[in-house]
Amino acid sequence: FMLTQPHSVSESPGKTVTISCTRSSGSIASNSVQWYQQRPDSAPTALIFEDSQRPSGVPNRFSGSVDSSSNSASLTISGLETEDEADYYCQSFDDNNHIFGGGTKLTVL
Amino acid sequence: EVQLVQSGAVVRKPGQSPKISCKASGHTLSDFWVAWVRQMAGKGLEYMGIISLGAADTRYSPSFQGQVTISADRTIRTSYLQWTSLKASDSAIYYCATMTGAGWFDTWGRGTQVTVSS
Numbered sequence: 001f002m003l004t005q006p007h008s009v010s011e012s013p014g015k016t017v018t019i020s021c022t023r024s025s026g027s028i029a030s031n032s033v034q035w036y037q038q039r040p041d042s043a044p045t046a047l048i049f050e051d052s053q054r055p056s057g058v059p060n061r062f063s064g065s066v067d068s069s070s071n072s073a074s075l076t077i078s079g080l081e082t083e084d085e086a087d088y089y090c091q092s093f094d095d096n097n098h099i100f101g102g103g104t105k106l107t108v109l
Numbered sequence: 110e111v112q113l114v115q116s117g118a119v120v121r122k123p124g125q126s127p128k129i130s131c132k133a134s135g136h137t138l139s140d141f142w143v144a145w146v147r148q149m150a151g152k153g154l155e156y157m158g159i160i161s162l163g164a165a166d167t168r169y170s171p172s173f174q175g176q177v178t179i180s181a182d183r184t185i186r187t188s189y190l191q192w193t194s195l196k197a198s199d200s201a202i203y204y205c206a207t208m209t210g211a212g213w214f215d216t217w218g219r220g221t222q223v224t225v226s227s
Contacts, residue, residue: 034213036154043204043220044146044154049213089154093212096168098144098156 001025003090003101010107015080019104021090022072033073034091035064038103044089048075082108111135113143113205113218120224121195128191129221131205133162136186140164142208143188145179148220149201159208160188200225 002024011017021033035048046055048064051073066073073092077084085108090101116130131143140163147155158169160179167179181188188205203221206214 032212036214038154043217044206044214045217046213046215049209049215050211055215087153091154091156091213097170098159098212100146100154100156103153 001094001099003092003099005088005090005101005104007102008105008107010109011080012109013080013082016076016078017080017106019075019077019088019090019106020072021074021101022070023092026094027068028066028071028073028092029068031092031094033064033066035062035073035075036089036091037086038089039083039086047088077106080108084108111207111216113207113216115203115205115218115221118222118224120226122227123195123197123225125195126192127195127223128189129203129223131188131190131218133186133188133207136207143181144206144208144214145177145188145190146204146206146214147173147201148204149198154204157190157203162186162188195223195225197225197227199223 004022032050036044037047038044047062051066052064061078063076087103089103112134114132121127144159145157156170157173158179160167160181162181162183178191206217
């Protein structure tokens with residue numbers, strides 16, 4: 001299966017943005033979805049695991065959800081800050097293979 | 110705190126078989142999984158495969174099966190990624206990451222830049 005994300009999104013500081021991640025085949029609910037943030041010239045870091053859980057240290061401005069009707073997962077970032085400007089990747093797995101979405105570049109204008 | 114320390118950047122010629130490493134420290138468990146992820150310049154993340162340091166169980170993404178070998182030395186908590194025969198298209202940053210039992214990657218190394226140039 002594939003995970004499809006928008007190539008890019010942009011929003012102003014203080015606003016809320018949502019990034020989608022659509023699963024091409026099989027149910028989005030069959031395996032958990034994770035989200036990672038990758039700032040320029042840095043390694044990825046985990047933002048959301050098991051659809052909606054935050055690792056310790058991740059601000060509650062970041063939230064995740066899954067919608068079976070659209071077979072997609074979403075990452076929502078509220079109260080946007082300039083430091084949120086980064087690439088965001090969703091990830092899931094099936095049959096011992098892990099799949100990453102193509103990534104979404106978030107620009108905070 | 111778990112940390113993954115990756116080996117330094119390498120420059121190799123096509124056809125060579127370099128081996129890069131990823132050493133885990135601070136991990137309290139004797140058995141954990143280490144994954145390898147490729148990122149080509151300006152592109153996204155690609156899962157390559159994973160190894161259990163405890164059970165020496167190794168699994169590959171179909172896209173990378175036969176192209177690379179993932180191995181580990183559990184005594185020094187180190188995983189390795191080695192190429193069968195480098196191609197120019199293998200130029201990329203390679204990350205290692207530990208995987209939790211729930212299937213997500215909680216700790217990442219800083220990455221190793223591999224450059225293939227004749």
